[in-house]
Amino acid sequence: MRSLFTTTLLLIAIFIKAQSNQTTTELVMSMSQRSLVMPGYLTELKALVARQAYEFWKEGNVEPYVSHLNVYQSLYEANKYLGYDSVRNMAYNQVGAHSNTVTSVVFGDNPNHYYSSSTDGKILKWDLSNPGSIPETVYESNKIIQSIEMSNDGEVLMAIFYQKGLALIPTNKDNKSDIQVLEDPQPVQTATFLPGERKYLTVAKTGELILKGFDAQSEQVGKTALKVNQLKVDEQDGTIYAGTDEGVLEAWEKPYEVKESPIEDIMKNWRKQSYFGYELGSFAINCLDISPNGNTLAIGRDRGDVILWDIPNKKLIRIISGHQSTVTDIQFNPKGDLLLTTSRDGTARIWDLTDSRKLPIILDDHDDWVFTGSFNPTGTQVITGGGDEFIRTWPIDPAYFAFRICAIVNRNLTQEEWAEFVGKDMPYKVTCGE
Template sequence: MRLLFTTTLTLIMSLSFSQDNSENDPKITELVMSMSQRSLVMPGYLTDLKALVARQAYEFWKNGNTEPYVSHLNVYQALYQANKYLGYDSIRNMAFNQVGFHSNTVTSVVFGSDPNFYYSSSTDGKVLKWDLTSPQSIPQTIYESDKIVQSIEMSSDGKVLMAIFYQEGLALIPIDQSIEEDISVLEDPEPVQTATFIPGERRYLSVTKSGDLILKGFDSKSENVGKTALKVNQLKVDEQDGTIYAGTEEGVLEAWEKPYEVKESPVEDIMENWKNQSYFGYKLGSFSINCLDIGPDRNTLAIGRDRGDVILWDIAKKELIRIISGHQSTVTDIQFSPNGKLLLTTSRDGTARVWNLEDSRKLPIILDDHDDWVFTGSFDPTGRKVITGGGDEYIRTWPIDPAILAFRICVMVNRSLTNEEWNEFVGSDYEYQMTCEN
């Protein structure tokens, strides 16, 4: 049964974006928008009808020539809200995509080498392992501390997890049995601002409280590779050439290229001093840079700021590509999708957003069901789901392909709109069709 479900869903997903928008039909677009909005405002106790109206709006959107820049957002929101009420657990107050066992703010979510499992950290001091195929199952506690876990990072081979403690040190946690004999949990007590793994190596890079960039091996051997006078919020290392990127509280993007030169970064005249050196710094305004990610093309750096916007930076040319605006508050986390076509951002405005990088005119999908700041987000390895966590202590799993949400409605409801319902929400001038084929 599970194989049949998966095969059917895969087929539906492959057809979900087959629209031909070369000639948009304003009448179909208006109908899709109207039905999506009517589903959204429909009370939750009309569960089946709310879901079927959203599903039928999706069918018109998928098969019709609708406006391509806004309608997808309305369809997605209607499908998501409908799914939220289908199978809602009123006793535990849990929606279909909601999991939660952390007892405090969720600070990070990351995937390892197995796409069916992801890991989360929290200010409660725990690092948990979750089964993506069984969202409501009890997670495994793989690490516990009395320290606040500021964030977690995964090594490029998916075998070691790094827990970075707030204003303290860090811990390296083996999560693959093949290396547990080589290393045990390694705790580095030296206080750090932040840290990250070196891609493809058993080494990690940290920024000490005094601003030293220290490269350490799992054997604790260390090497000083740089110095900064600024407060660093996040580090990223380019796996191709080893360039170190640092997002700073002062709004400066810093970088150290190989061979590294150990000297303090210039602060007073930052634009004049980086040229022809292994260090460079580019002041991107006065807003703190909170998060960074390097795209799969290895040529684009995404920069999330306190201003609520994202800067796309050309790595080769060392220049701005464009600015993406939309969040109403600080951007807290950022990640490219595996194929580089989408960008995920999370924010203190309580939302996560999925941006289409191929067409800047297309509105982002807004994931807005957290009850507090959203601190972290990650695509799953397929790029079809997003995992988010935040101040409400919950983790949520979001299918970003509307076909998944539409398919679930017909599995859960097991009926179609009646003729009377069709006439009310679609209209008698459209020929009746089964919303859900049996």
Template sequence: MRQLLTTALLSLSLLSYAQDNRTTTELVMSMSQRSLVMPGYLTELKALIARQAYDFWKDGNVDPYVSHLNVYQALYEANKYLGYDSARNMTFNQVGVHSNAVTSVVYSADPYSYYSSSTDGKILKWDILNPTSIPETVYESKKIIQSIEMSNDGKVLMAIFYKEGLALIPTSKNSQEDIQVLEDPTPVQTATFLPGERKYLTVTKSGDLILKGFDAKSEQVGKTALKINELKVDEKDGTIYAGSDEGVLEAWEKPYEVKESPIDDIMENWRQQSYFGYKLGSFSINCLDISPDGNTLAIGRDRGDIVLWDIPNKNLIRIISGHQSTVTDIQFSPDGGLLLTTSRDGTARIWDLTDSRKLPIILDDHDDWVLTGSFDPTGTHVITGGGDEYVRRWPVDPAYLAFRICTLINRNLTKEEWNEFVGIDIPYAVTCPK
């Protein structure tokens, strides 16, 4: 009898916990949605409801897989209206603007500045600590800049031009004594730096993989019959990965062996020692990144999904779906736990790779295609840019957005507002204690 009573009490306790969990989750989601739909002219009320929803989410028994996305979006929208600069028509995280589409963003060696490139032919350097300052123009050309990349030591930027070769650009006056701007006019499909070396790798229009030093000496290390959109070199062993328009992932392993990629019988030959090609489908592979531990290759495709590839075992891990259009850029966070993707669907997304059940954070305030994105060196913020000509900077942790609200508002919810937006059955609490 005692055992039955204990079991019954435990069951009631678990049921009560589940009900409390469900009730708090529904409250958080309801408050987040009410904050989102509240008009912007009710700025403070909109922000306080979002902040209180965050407090319930952070401190309560809430299902994390349901509500974290709603909480982030409500906090972001509230901060957007709190930080709006009507004179310059800029929101709080709108940190830069070009005169044409932003094609690429990369951080410098420190977390306080970053570079952006545009189809306007300019590369600008932005100071995060002084977001209203005029950016430094570090390079200007009449050519269309397809993308930029930073060398490992942070001393050289590579600008890849659309159909017109590339340029190597020193990032500071001190480094100009070491290297001048170097123009390589040979048209390329794409290019990348070789990690830890003063060399870069290009794919020519004819499909030759050419390794070049800054002194312009060159060596052919591979050949492909495919159209290559992205190159990535593994820091561990020097393996070259290439994403193709035809949906084939290609790789050349050291020692490199120069021969035509075996497209006709690709599935039979992909485990060769020096070369392999794996057909992932008919969708174009647009972007690649290698995880910090070197074990996973992230692949962004035209289909709008992300393929995670097991590097040591050369096989598929899983496919992540979510974007509604082409994935344009992809990057692991510095600790490898998160993945940033950008897309022509107008959003960037931050995926938690440690828990596949968790919905991604959706960053959706660009008014056009999002073409590029990058984590900062600390992993606490990301920057994005796209066809609307703006560069935006987003915090990864919603705690920053919640904290910012209470630094800008000098009041709390009134009792009447609490009763309406929280509930008369929930004890009143101060949202922003001073």
């Protein structure tokens, strides 16, 4: 009898806790949504409701798969209006200096500096620690810059021109005695740096994969009959991956033991390489990235989805769907547990790869296609750029947004506001401290 009584009490406690968790989840979701739809001229109230929802979310055992998205979006929207420049029509996390579409953003060896390229022919250097500063123009051309890449040592930028070849540009003016701006006029489909070496790989218009050094010497290392949109070289074994317009993932890998330099092996033995073509459907493959541990290849497609590919076992892991249009850029964070995607649907998304049930964080404040995105080297922020000519910075941890609200808003919710947005039956708390 006593055992039955104890079991009954335990079940009641579990039921009460479950009901409490459900109530907290509903409150967090409701407050986040009410903050989101609140007009921007109610700036402080909008921010405080979002902040209090965050406090309940952080303290309570709430639903783990959706609530984080609502909390993040409401906190971002509140911060946007707290720092809004109505004269220039710009939010606090938004910078603009390009006069046309932003095509790429990449980081160098300094975690506070990143570079952007545009179809306006410019490459700009930005200071992440001082968003309001005027960017430095490191390169300017009358050609359309299709994309840029950074060498592993952070000393050289590669600007890939639309149907006009490429240029190699030193990132530090002091390096110009060692590395001059080098123009390679041979038209290319795409190109990439080789990991750890001052060499780069191009795909010529006629399909030859050509490895070149900064001294302009070149050697063919492969051949393709398909249109290549992006190249990626595995720094662990030198395997070359190509995403093609026909939806085929091409791979050139070596059946022999790699001794010292995978790249030198490729140059000497490319005719002995094993070639594989993986048909992944009829949708163009636009972008590729390899996880930090080298085990997973992320493949962004025209279909609006991402294929995660198991590199060691050469098989599909899973497909991530969510974008409503072409995936334009893709990148793993430094830990490899998050994946950033950008799309022509006007959004960037941050996917949690540790749990497929969790909805992505959606970054949707661009007014046009989003063409490019990058994690900063510490993995704490995301930089995006697109067709609206602007670049935006996005902290990943919502705690940053929550802190900023209380640093700017000099009050708490009133008793009346608490009763309306939280509830009369909830004990009053100060949102931002005394």
